[in-house]
Amino acid sequence: MFSVVMHDQLYHVVCRDCPTESLRPSKEAAVEAATDHADDADHDVSVGRVH
Numbered sequence: 001m002f003s004v005v006m007h008d009q010l011y012h013v014v015c016r017d018c019p020t021e022s023l024r025p026s027k028e029a030a031v032e033a034a035t036d037h038a039d040d041a042d043h044d045v046s047v048g049r050v051h
């Protein structure tokens with residue numbers, strides 16, 4: 001079996017309450033960034049997949 005690492009996916013982290021946004025290479029990293037910012041700033045942060 002091949003182990004395939006997906007390098008072509010990106011996740012977009014966007015804050016709804018301030019201009020903060022970033023791109024992350026995995027859903028886990030995106031959710032972590034979103035959670036960090038939401039906890040730090042008490043903002044509403046969303047994560048979406050970028051194709």
Ligand SMILES: [Zn+2]
Binds near residue numbers: 016018020043
């Ligand atoms: Zn924010």
